[in-house]
Amino acid sequence: MSVFDAPLIMGMRNLPGNDRLNSPRHLADWIEARLDEGLCWFDHADIYGATRGGDRAGERLFGEALAQRPALASRVRIITKIGIVPAHIDDSPWQVKHYATDPPYLEYSIDAALKRLNVDHIDLLLLHRPDPLSDIDAVAATLDGAIEDGRLGNVGVANHMPAQWRRLQAALRHPLAGHQIELSIARSQLLFDGLWDAMRLDNLPGMAWSPLCGGRLFENQLGHLLGQMANDYGATPAGVALAWLRRIPHGPVPVVGTLRPSRLRAMHDDAGLELTRTEWFALLEAARACRVP
Secondary structure, eight states, rough: GGGGSSSOOETTTGGGGGGOOOHHHHHHHHHHHHHHHHOEEEEETTTTBTTSSOOBBHHHHHHHHHHHHHGGTTTTTTEEOOOEEEGGGGGTOOOEEOOOOOOOHHHHHHHOOOHHTOSEEEEEEEEEETTTOOOOOHHHHHHHHHHTTTSEEEEEEEOOOHHHHHHHHHHHOOOOOOOEEOTTTBBBBGSSSSSHHHHOOOOOOOOEEEEEEGGGGGGGHHHHHHHHHHHHHOOOOHHHHHHHHTTTTTTOEEEEOOOOOOHHHHHHHHHGOOHHHHHHHHHHHEEEEEEEO
């Protein structure tokens, strides 16, 4: 299954802090249950759970679960992101958050992610942020090489602007396969400022991170309207919020942060919900607390 045919992507950012999934056996049970329900895409990043001692707990925990139950490795589909070095793991004297996309670092990051995740192939690798110090030709050659030797299935970007992804694409032999951007009812500006149109013009499919704004969508006027529509449709407020994204033509696949089985099942069950044009704009108006211009 292509990631862009999936009803949703499960974001693993909260995995390191989830006490219920802190053992390989429990996590393997959780992964297998999601696969059996038809959810197979898991979104990682090498900074999720990163510590000064070198641990990258998010990917490591997932890999330990796959080692516990090796048959799952052929069923999961992996997205991971590289290129950010948080300040607390920077070993320079400056202790500064920075981006790193030089070829040796990219090679190291790809191989380290494969080892932590306990897989021999990453389905989609994303450059987590644009790096102003990138040697784009060298970055492209490294990524192309990792696709051609089988370590990567595809590459894409996250949080890039059009000129940034176009510059990278011009240097790559393989097409960029996707762009992960922040998009939700409450963070919709890219639908109006041309960024989404640029993605469509370049045939660059989207993935929406923080599609529920960490639960903040369910507060105040917007939360009330989501609840009202959910009651009308016999759905959940989260299902309505994700339907808002899917109402956008060629809309992005949501990357959801919850790990609770009941919430994931409900979001999956609500994936067929279709909003009307006026419902879509009513939710936008509620989020903005003003009329659409």
